Amino acid sequence: MSLNEYLILSTILFSIGLLGVIRRKNLLMLFFATEIMLNAVNIGLVAISKFHGDLTGQMFAFFIVAVAASEVAVGLGLLILLYKRKNNINLDSIQSMKG
Amino acid sequence: MQTRDLKKHQQAIRGDDMFEIVAFYLFAFLTIGMFSVTVMTNNVLYALCSLASGMIFISSFFFLLDADFLGVVQIVVYTGAVMALYAFGMMFFDSMAEVKEKVNNPRLAFFLTGMVTLVIVIMFAAPIIGESAQTGLYPIHPEYGNVQDIGLVLFTKYLIPFEIAAVMLLVAMIGGIILAGKKMDTSYSEMSEAEIQEYEAGLETPKDNK
Numbered sequence: 001m002s003l004n005e006y007l008i009l010s011t012i013l014f015s016i017g018l019l020g021v022i023r024r025k026n027l028l029m030l031f032f033a034t035e036i037m038l039n040a041v042n043i044g045l046v047a048i049s050k051f052h053g054d055l056t057g058q059m060f061a062f063f064i065v066a067v068a069a070s071e072v073a074v075g076l077g078l079l080i081l082l083y084k085r086k087n088n089i090n091l092d093s094i095q096s097m098k099g
Numbered sequence: 100m101q102t103r104d105l106k107k108h109q110q111a112i113r114g115d116d117m118f119e120i121v122a123f124y125l126f127a128f129l130t131i132g133m134f135s136v137t138v139m140t141n142n143v144l145y146a147l148c149s150l151a152s153g154m155i156f157i158s159s160f161f162f163l164l165d166a167d168f169l170g171v172v173q174i175v176v177y178t179g180a181v182m183a184l185y186a187f188g189m190m191f192f193d194s195m196a197e198v199k200e201k202v203n204n205p206r207l208a209f210f211l212t213g214m215v216t217l218v219i220v221i222m223f224a225a226p227i228i229g230e231s232a233q234t235g236l237y238p239i240h241p242e243y244g245n246v247q248d249i250g251l252v253l254f255t256k257y258l259i260p261f262e263i264a265a266v267m268l269l270v271a272m273i274g275g276i277i278l279a280g281k282k283m284d285t286s287y288s289e290m291s292e293a294e295i296q297e298y299e300a301g302l303e304t305p306k307d308n309k
Contacts, residue, residue, distance in 0.1 A: 001120060013131065016138055032185075059257055080191045
């Protein structure tokens with residue numbers, strides 16, 4: 001397997017996540033799509049790390065995992081607060097400014 | 100004798116390659132399928148389950164790429180912690196309901212996604228194509244093993260980012276507890292706007308006011 005196959009896979013997964021971010025209106029589903037994008041980037045980083053013989057890519061992937069974990073913790077807390085206030089987690093229902 | 104050994108060695112390498120190719124394509128299609136289900140389905144539970152299985156399949160790529168430590172972290176942190184957190188968070192929402200979404204122009208979304216991804220790929224691939232072989236900043240030592248190698252780099256060169264990440268996780272944990280655990284006994288969605296304001300004003304005034 002060469003680097004290209006892994007990068008192509010990473011691109012495909014990233015575009016799936018991006019498609020989810022663009023077309024989703026439910027905030028929980030939006031979170032899932034961002035997780036997919038983070039994972040796709042991780043695959044690309046680890047593949048480059050392997051084929052260049054350098055550990056920096058794996059270090060980056062490691063910190064991305066840590067950031068993703070804390071993002072989920074804070075994001076879900078905010079989501080629960082939003083659900084308590086609005087009784088749904090639709091992206092259109094947060095819109096408060098009329099323009 | 101030597102040539103036969105060499106041939107056997109080459110065959111062994113080819114067998115490894117074959118195994119890697121089969122594993123790569125199997126897990127690639129499984130991952131893409133699972134994540135497509137996550138993005139396309141209208142049921143939150145289906146999305147959660149397919150996302151969790153996709154995360155496990157992704158860890159197989161890390162094992163294929165000799166990043167054993169990251170593969171284990173992927174399984175433990177993503178499918179163990181993050182997915183469990185989502186599952187707990189979903190208990191607050193109406194998870195069995197079909198998600199109703201109004202998408203104004205689905206074709207535009209597909210087109211925009213494709214174009215944006217293409218631009219991003221070109222942007223990031225250009226320097227890689229330009230300078231093919233760079234000298235490694237922290238080269239991999241195959242004789243150490245992956246976990247030991249990562250530990251050596253992580254606790255020497257990346258010690259401060261590691262500590263900052265630890266503090267960030269602590270802050271995120273406290274933030275999550277405070278945001279989600281505050282006033283669990285009352286539901287804002289069942290009160291009117293005036294009641295919420297009255298309730299919050301009552302919380303802010305100290306108790307000796309009564």
